[in-house]
Amino acid sequence: DAGITQSPRHKVTETGTPVTLRCHQTENHRYMYWYRQDPGHGLRLIHYSYGVKDTDKGEVSDGYSVSRSKTEDFLLTLESATSSQTSVYFCAISESGGGETQYFGPGTRLLVL
Amino acid sequence: GENVEQHPSTLSVQEGDSAVIKCTYSDSASNYFPWYKQELGKGPQLIIDIRSNVGEKKDQRIAVTLNKTAKHFSLHITETQPEDSAVYFCAADAGGTSYGKLTFGQGTILTVHP
Numbered sequence: 001d002a003g004i005t006q007s008p009r010h011k012v013t014e015t016g017t018p019v020t021l022r023c024h025q026t027e028n029h030r031y032m033y034w035y036r037q038d039p040g041h042g043l044r045l046i047h048y049s050y051g052v053k054d055t056d057k058g059e060v061s062d063g064y065s066v067s068r069s070k071t072e073d074f075l076l077t078l079e080s081a082t083s084s085q086t087s088v089y090f091c092a093i094s095e096s097g098g099g100e101t102q103y104f105g106p107g108t109r110l111l112v113l
Numbered sequence: 114g115e116n117v118e119q120h121p122s123t124l125s126v127q128e129g130d131s132a133v134i135k136c137t138y139s140d141s142a143s144n145y146f147p148w149y150k151q152e153l154g155k156g157p158q159l160i161i162d163i164r165s166n167v168g169e170k171k172d173q174r175i176a177v178t179l180n181k182t183a184k185h186f187s188l189h190i191t192e193t194q195p196e197d198s199a200v201y202f203c204a205a206d207a208g209g210t211s212y213g214k215l216t217f218g219q220g221t222i223l224t225v226h227p
Contacts, residue, residue, distance in 0.1 A: 104156030
C-alpha cells in the first residue's frame with residue numbers, strides 16, 4: 001500500500017449514529033477519493049478531493065459528507081448512519097488526477113445495525 | 114454518466130490456461146482504462162492500464178487491448194497460475210477535466226485451479 005492508512009479498519013454502529021472514517025496518506029498526493037464496495041456493484045465513487053478544502057460529489061454521495069483540512073487527511077462522515085450504508089469503504093489517492101494511477105488503502109468494513 | 118459493464122462475473126480456468134475478461138463503456142470521452150486486482154481482505158491494486166492513444170499494452174503475462182470505436186477493452190492473462198486467483202475490476206475515467214473520477218465494472222472472480 002502506497003502510504004495510505006484507513007481508520008478504523010472495522011466498525012459496528014447503530015442506525016442513526018454519526019460515523020466518521022479517516023483516510024491518511026504520507027505521499028503528499030493532491031487527489032483523494034472515497035469509494036464504497038458492495039457485491040454486484042464494483043466500487044462506486046462517493047466523494048473526491050482535488051486539494052485542501054476542495055471537494056466534490058461522486059456517483060453515490062447522498063447521506064455522506066467529506067472534509068479535507070490538510071493534504072494528508074480526508075474524512076468521510078455519515079451524518080446519520082442507515083443500514084444501506086453497510087459496506088466496505090476504500091480511500092484512494094492520486095498524484096495528478098485524470099489518467100493517473102489511483103492507489104487504494106486497505107479499506108474499512110462498516111456494519112450498521 | 115459513464116456506465117461500465119464487465120463480463121464474465123466468474124471465471125474458472127486450469128493452471129496454464131489463458132483467461133480473458135471483457136469490459137464495455139458508454140462515454141466516448143473516456144481516455145484512461147485501468148485494471149485492478151483485489152485479493153481477499155485487501156484494497157484493489159493496479160495491474161495494468163491503457164490510454165486511448167494506444168490499442169494494446171503488454172506486461173509479461175498480462176495484456177490489455179482497447180477498441181475505442183466499439184468502446185470495449187479486454188484483459189488477457191496467459192499461463193495462469195494459482196496466485197492469479199482474485200477479483201479483477203476494469204474501470205474507465207470520465208474524460209476531459211475529470212479529476213480522475215473512475216467508473217468501475219462489477220468485477221470478475223477468477224479462480225485458477227492447480
